[in-house]
Amino acid sequence: MTNERSLRVAVAGCGTMGKLYASVLTRMVDIELAGFYARRSESAIDAAASFGTRLFMSYEELLAEADIDVVCITLPTYLHRQYAVQAAERGKHVICEKPMALTLEDTEAMMRASERYGTRLLVGHVLRFAPEYRNLRDHVLSGKIGKVGVGHARRASLHPPSGSWFKNEEMSGGVLFDLMIHDIDFMRWTLGEVRSVYASLTTASGIEYANATLRFASGAIVNLEAHWGYPGPFLAEVELAGQSGVMRCSNQNGQSLIVRQMESPGIAGEGVHIPSFLLKKDPYEAEIEHFIACIRTGAEPVVSAEDASRAVEIALAAGCSAQTGLPQKL
Structure with a gap:
């Protein structure tokens, strides 16, 4: 559970969904968009500049920021396990775009990491x-x-x-x-x-x-x-x-x-x-606001990690x- 201070939220991925998440986060009260992680490109540089935030040169650099509370993972699906587990290991809550992963081995590893390190794992099934x-x-x-x-x-x-x-x-x-x-x-x-x-x-x-x-x-x-x-x-x-x-x-x-x-x-x-x-x-705004509220209060989400794993x-x-x-x- 996180207290009522402003949450600092970073976005891993700077494609269509990464920018959508960033646009929602910047409209939310008591949320600070802490930056993007993406491969350095003209598009990523422009996106970070347009949102007035930082572009991290590596994911490790993002995770090293102690005051980042949440990482939104909007990267290609095959990367979800790796990035979610790394975030959990560093004590970061994770909001992950659907689908959760491509294998049950990966979804189970993500859930185990979340449980082991006491972080939240929230998966965006927007319907x-x-x-x-x-x-x-x-x-x-x-x-x-x-x-x-x-x-x-x-x-x-x-x-x-x-x-x-x-x-x-x-x-x-x-x-x-x-x-x-x-x-x-x-x-x-x-x-x-x-x-x-x-x-x-x-x-x-x-x-x-x-x-x-x-x-x-x-x-x-x-x-x-x-x-x-x-x-x-x-x-x-x-x-x-x-x-x-x-x-x-x-x-x-x-x-x-x-x-x-x-x-x-x-x-x-x-x-x-x-x-x-x-x-x-x-609906994406409603979804992200709900997930942030779950992180703040410890409430159970509308869609659980187990639900997302069952869909996989x-x-x-x-x-x-x-x-x-x-x-x-x-």
């Missing part, structure tokens, strides 16, 4: 902080559509640049870890534990597409799609169907959540629209199924 997804989950848990039997989620974006680390599966885990893991975590958070996964993966020039069927302990069956190379604006949508209705949300329409309920069993009813509120706070386990099972053509039990 848990997105109002439309939280709203959908709240209605499901309230029983609004009865017991969920089937579901579907789809997430699609442009293909990463050919020279990007995202394109290297050994660094990023590919589309399963970059895109699908969002919906894996959300569905597990909403529906409970996954018992088996069956998946396929298709790659072609400029395209990587994954499809996975998750069977839950509750009996629900959910289909997930993740697509790099989608010829259109970023797409994210989810639908859950229960015994007495259907709920769906999509970033492609202006309604944050649509509920269609049956008037009585077996009779289709009229659509009931749940009004959306204008987003007063970006399910993504790994999907990858194994895609390779073998066989369903994988969990």
Whole structure:
């Protein structure tokens, strides 16, 4: 637990997510952006200058700063274990971008280091902080559509640049870890534990597409799609169907959540629209503020390191199924 003095927070990584984190941190009260660590480049120098902060020449130099309390890790996924463990060893709390890591060995090493050195390990599964997804989950848990039997989620974006680390599966885990893991975590958070996964993966020039069927302990069956190379604006949508209705949300329409309920069993009813509120706070901002509050107070986070590790386990099972053509039990 950290007292109420200003927290000094550094960011390891100076790409898109590193800059996003920095922009959020600089707007927060009682937070000081202590600097970036990134390979020295014109982009990193410009970013540090634009945020009015320091660019550390090495990660060791950053960790040697005794008054840095928190390190946000926004580096390529394959580096998460190394940088998180090093930070914990130096007594720094860690906020790590999703996915937590690429192997269970790595996630377990990160959790062990956090426990051993008494630091917090917080992993950014941002859908848990997105109002439309939280709203959908709240209605499901309230029983609004009865017991969920089937579901579907789809997430699609442009293909990463050919020279990007995202394109290297050994660094990023590919589309399963970059895109699908969002919906894996959300569905597990909403529906409970996954018992088996069956998946396929298709790659072609400029395209990587994954499809996975998750069977839950509750009996629900959910289909997930993740697509790099989608010829259109970023797409994210989810639908859950229960015994007495259907709920769906999509970033492609202006309604944050649509509920269609049956008037009585077996009779289709009229659509009931749940009004959306204008987003007063970006989900990343809500997520980072929540994590900082957990570090200050010792409160349990909305998403635990164990939750993040379970998402990695399910993504790994999907990858194994895609390779073998066989369903994988969990």
